[in-house]
Amino acid sequence: MPARTEHDAQVLSGLIEGKREAFEIVYRRHNASMVRVASAILRNRASAEEIAQETWIAVLRNIGGFEGRSSLAGWIFTILSNKAKTRAKRDGLSVSLDTSADDSTFDDAFDGRGRWRDMPELWDEMTPERIVDGRQILACVGDAIDGLPPAQRAVLVLRGQQDLDAEEVCAILGITEGNMRVLLHRARLSLRQSLDRIGG
Amino acid sequence: MLTCRDLSHQADAFLDGELGLWKRLRIRLHLSMCEGCSRFMDQMRTTRSLLRAEADVAESGEIAGIDTILAAFHEGKQSGG
Numbered sequence: 001m002p003a004r005t006e007h008d009a010q011v012l013s014g015l016i017e018g019k020r021e022a023f024e025i026v027y028r029r030h031n032a033s034m035v036r037v038a039s040a041i042l043r044n045r046a047s048a049e050e051i052a053q054e055t056w057i058a059v060l061r062n063i064g065g066f067e068g069r070s071s072l073a074g075w076i077f078t079i080l081s082n083k084a085k086t087r088a089k090r091d092g093l094s095v096s097l098d099t100s101a102d103d104s105t106f107d108d109a110f111d112g113r114g115r116w117r118d119m120p121e122l123w124d125e126m127t128p129e130r131i132v133d134g135r136q137i138l139a140c141v142g143d144a145i146d147g148l149p150p151a152q153r154a155v156l157v158l159r160g161q162q163d164l165d166a167e168e169v170c171a172i173l174g175i176t177e178g179n180m181r182v183l184l185h186r187a188r189l190s191l192r193q194s195l196d197r198i199g200g
Numbered sequence: 201m202l203t204c205r206d207l208s209h210q211a212d213a214f215l216d217g218e219l220g221l222w223k224r225l226r227i228r229l230h231l232s233m234c235e236g237c238s239r240f241m242d243q244m245r246t247t248r249s250l251l252r253a254e255a256d257v258a259e260s261g262e263i264a265g266i267d268t269i270l271a272a273f274h275e276g277k278q279s280g281g
Contacts, residue, residue: 020270027266032258053269060273107205114203116236123239126246128253141254160248161255185212192247 012072015063027056030073033157034080037172040150040157041084042093051087055080074168077158081172097151099179106189121196132198144194151175152187159184202230207237211244 014022031052038055039048058079066075085095111117130137145153151173158169159180170180207230213219214227231238 020266023270024263024266027263027269028259028261031263031265032261033255053265053272056265056269057273057276060269061276106208109208110203110205114205116204116240119236120239120243123243123246126250128250128257137250138254138257141250142258145251145254156251160251181213185209188212188244188247188251191251192243195247195250196243 008072012063012066015060018060023060026059026072026076030076030162031056033162034077036145036157037077037154038080038084040097040154041081041095042088042091043150047087047091048084051080051084055083058083070168071164073162074164074172077162077164077168077172097154097173097175098149099151099175099183106193123195126195126198137195137198140194140198141191144191147194148187148190152183152190155180155183156187156191160188202226204230204234204237204240207231207234208240211241215241215244215248 011022011025015026034052034055035045035048038051039045042048042051055076059076062079066072070078088095109117126137128136128138132140145156148156154173155169155175158164158172159166164172166177166180169175170177173180175183207227210219210223210227214224219227231241
């Protein structure tokens with residue numbers, strides 16, 4: 001059994017037994033992402049934090065019934081997304097994410113024959129420890145993620161940070177796999193462009 | 201012939217290991233000859249690792265909300281909710 005999977009099984013049984021340490025591990029791993037995904041659906045940070053909190057209470061109440069048909073993370077984010085959609089409906093918001101993702105801006109980087117107009121920069125010192133304007137570069141990455149259109153942000157967090165399966169991401173957000181791929185690609189390109197502006 | 205624009209559209213799938221052998225070979229061949237695309241591919245790799253590092257930072261962040269959640273959970277259990 002791979003170490004991570006074995007560790008996950010221990011965390012899961014700790015969670016079922018109501019151990020605080022197990023809850024702390026799972027909370028640390030997912031809470032910030034949960035708030036981001038919920039705010040992508042609700043367009044409101046305060047409501048998203050409330051929904052994340054409600055989701056955790058539901059997770060603790062129902063963990064005994066978790067059957068392992070999806071990953072634990074997939075199960076948690078499904079509860080979150082259902083709660084966020086219910087809240088969105090109650091607040092009169094559209095529940096479906098706008099999945100349009102226009103690649104044309106990026107295509108301006110190429111000439112008529114499909115070659116780079118300007119050579120991409122070398123990012124020699126783009127490390128997590130690097131300081132830009134007094135802040136670590138990871139804070140800039142965080143801002144760039146929060147500045148993405150909601151659907152791109154949700155996909156990027158679930159797939160690029162939480163490592164959920166493609167099928168799980170599609171089911172949670174109610175989008176097709178083709179949509180998901182385009183959104184993910186677009187989100188990573190946007191992030192790259194933000195980092196490029198910070199400077200190579 | 202694969203253009204730089206074509207390669208940029210496939211970069212993500214390439215890094216995700218989702219392309220078949222023939223497409224991977226075409227990309228590797230292009231990368232071996234094109235400095236711009238090599239740099240671009242490195243940038244995409246760095247972008248991914250910074251994205252993950254950002255999630256790790258969040259993981260080591262504050263957990264002030266935990267007590268409120270546990271209190272609400274235990275309260276619910278006691279009142280049978």
